[in-house]
Structures are given as structure tokens and as C-alpha cells.
Amino acid sequence: MTVYYTKEHEWVSIDGDTAVVGITDFAQGQLGDIVFVEVPKPGAQVTQGGEAAVVESVKAASDVYAPVSGEVIEGNQALEDDPSLVNTAPETDGWFFKLRLSDNGQLNDLMNADEYKAFVDSQ
């Protein structure tokens, strides 16, 4: 299982042709207290860089973009009842959605953990 990162602060964990997507710990820290999350429904097609989910803090609404293209398999229903999971466990239980990758080549556009850390430090 390999984890990749985007410049929009999403992470995507790859296991075969299945991807799990969430937002990074840095992103949740910037957003502050999360009060609402809207995840895509199974069957939805998302495209790399396109809007895929919505996350709202007390202060503002933000879009979450799909790090890679594919068909959504599952949205994390736990976030509907407890959006604060994104704050407390952003890179584990606070995942947003799972999808079936349509193009593995898109992973080349993403950062690995070291590259993402350097990117955040430069912000």
C-alpha cells in the first residue's frame, strides 16, 4: 500500500486498483473544526483534479478534489454522524471516499510522503 499526496492537501492510499482518499493532517489543521462533510455516492465518476467532496468548518466551506480519476465505490458514512473524525483522525478513520482507479498513470502526477512534507514546509 502506497500513499500519495496532492498540492491541494489530499492523500490517496493505493492498494491494487483501489484508492482511499482523504485530506491531510495539515489540511484539517488549516480548516479548523469540521462541522459537515459531503462525500460522493457509490457509482459516481470523479476526474482527477475535479470536485469530489465538500468539507465545511465553522468558518468556511472548501472543496475536496479527486487526486485521481475513477468510479466511487464507497463514501465514508461515519463522517455524516461525526464530521470531527476529520480533525481527530484525518489520515485513518476520517477518510472521505474509496474509488476504483481508472488510470494508474495519474499517480505519477502526485507527490510521495517526503515530497509532500517538503511542499508543506515551503508553504
Next chain:
Amino acid sequence: MSDNNLPLNDWHLARGARMVPFAGYSMPIQYEGIMAEHKWVRESAGLFDVSHMGQLIIAGGGAEKALETLLPADLSILKEGRLRYSLLLSPDGGIVDDLMVTRRGDHFYMVVNGATKEGDIAYLRENLPPGVVIDHMKEQALLALQGPKAVDVLARIAPQIAELGFMQGGAFDLGGVTAWVSRSGYTGEDGFEISVPAKVVSEIADLLTGKPEVKPIGLGARDSLRLEAGLPLYGHDLDTGTTPIEADLGFAISKRRRAEGGFPGATRIIGEMEGGTITRRVGIAIEGRQPVREGAMVMDFEGNEVGKVTSGGFSPILEAPIAMAYVPSALAIEGAAISLAQRGKIFQARVIPMPFVPHRYNRKGAGK
């Protein structure tokens, strides 16, 4: 344009504040987090730096009568050390700013919004007679200590402060500094606003946050607190295109002034008090958990835009989305069902009374 620093800038940074541009200044949006700060103010006491606000002195012979030509307040019955909420009005009855005005000895002390203070001062200078002098007290900082334990904290420093009633102020010694303290605020809680010289404000901030009941609170929680309290924010819920009656601020038109007029837009405003307005500011509860924010549209059943949301967010106390909106007067009744549209999505909502969270002011005497 770069943002100016307020006197407590380094103080905020040393306490881990996240700073944002606001009203031309760099200001703290949050320290530990908006939700935690919000709840702390409702349970204990929070210190806000509101030094961006304009503190003015209006002095000179005839100041009272002259101010009454711009504000709809009855200043003749405003007693020494008392303050009231008022509105700076434009000739067509629009709201130039909302403010607090205090009778203080031989002058009036006025606190106006930070983003509008320069315009307010210009408007006052243009419209007040030459004998009335306006002093913009740029050397004064302004703090607010808000929450149910604020009175305990201040009473340990200056016991007499506990005797102030809501909307009453006085001069007190806070650790060797003479401060003007009023029992007022913008959170719906009991609390105080504290005007001190900018050069000693960090000492006062240290003195107050040194008490176990007090934490520093950022602008984020200030906004969510005032929204729960149903208090409008100038530039969002109020502007020059809004009249006091549309804004549901009719209480700011004093009885004598309603009878006599003589303030800007009086004909229109008094007419609206009797005949009503096309739209009105109301409180709204939204179904579900997703916040509906400023700019969302109020829709009629045919999908036409009939109003707009001017403030909205998630209430940490109610754990639900709440908003203020201007809606057609026919819908400005408790329980009315309305639809809202935001980013292509429709939300069901209903009109509910404000404040969303009850006020807990320290009103003296009978009633409340």
C-alpha cells in the same frame, strides 16, 4: 495594501494566534480553535482584542442636539455613564454604521466599527456644526472580556465593577491603569468592554489572561458568538442600502424621536414603522447539518430569488446550522417555511426567533 498592526500584535503572536487581514489590520482569527474558544466564552470568560474599532469623543456646546440630527437615539434621557446602541443614518434612512454611544461627563464617547470608522468620522465632520469637536482616540486600545465569569475576574481587580448594570460604564483602576469599563459586548453573554491606553494594553491583557477563568479569543469565535446572539454585523447584515426597520432594529428608534423625527431618513423610517417594509431581517434554522452562508439565496416556491442570507454558520451551542436572512415581510413570522439555494443545492429552513441562544445580560431591577 499591507495591513497595519494593532498594539497587541506581538502579544497575539506570542500566544500562537493565527493572524488574518481584517478591517485593514492584521488580527487574530483563532488561538486553539473556534469551537473550543466559542464554548469557553459561553462557560467561563474570553478576552477579545477589538482595538481595530473606532473610539471617538464628541464634545463641545450643542453636541447632544447635533448628534441627534444624525442618530435616532433620545440622548436627552441618556444618563451619565449610560450607553445605548444606535445607528448613524444616511439622508435616505440607510445605515451608515451601528455603534455604541455613552454620555461621559461633558462629552459623548462613541465606539464605531473598525472597517467604517474613517468614513464615519468624515460623515460626522461634514454634518456636525463647527462648535462640535470630534477626537479620534487613536492612542486608546479596546478589549472585551465576555462570559459568565467575566464579572468575577474583574471584581477581584476592581470590586466596584460588579455594581455596573448592563449598558452602564465607569472609570476604574485596573492594576494602576485608569480604564473606562462598560458592561456591554457582542456575544450575548454578561461581559465588559475595556478602553485603555494602547501603551499599557499588553499589561492589562496579561493581567486578565493571567486569571484561570480567562483565555484569549479570536475573531472567528467572536463571529459565531454574535450570530448565536442574533446580533447583526455591519457590512454583512447591515449596510447603507438597509433601513433600521428592514434590519429589525426598530428598538434603536427612541420613542421621542419617533414622535418628533429630525434624524436622517425620519420620514421613511417612521413610515416603515407604521406601514411595514418589503423585506425584513429574520433568524433561520436550516434542516440538516450543512451550514448555509452569506450570499445564499432565499427562494419562493417558484424558484425566484426573494431574499438573501447575510450571515450564516454552524452554531457550536445548538450544534446546528443557523443564519440571518432578509426575507419578504409576509414570511418574517415564526415558523414560516423557506427554501434557500447555495451553490446549486436547495436547503429547507424555517424562520425562528432571535437570539438563537438566549442572552444572559446583567439587567438590573424588575423584568428583563
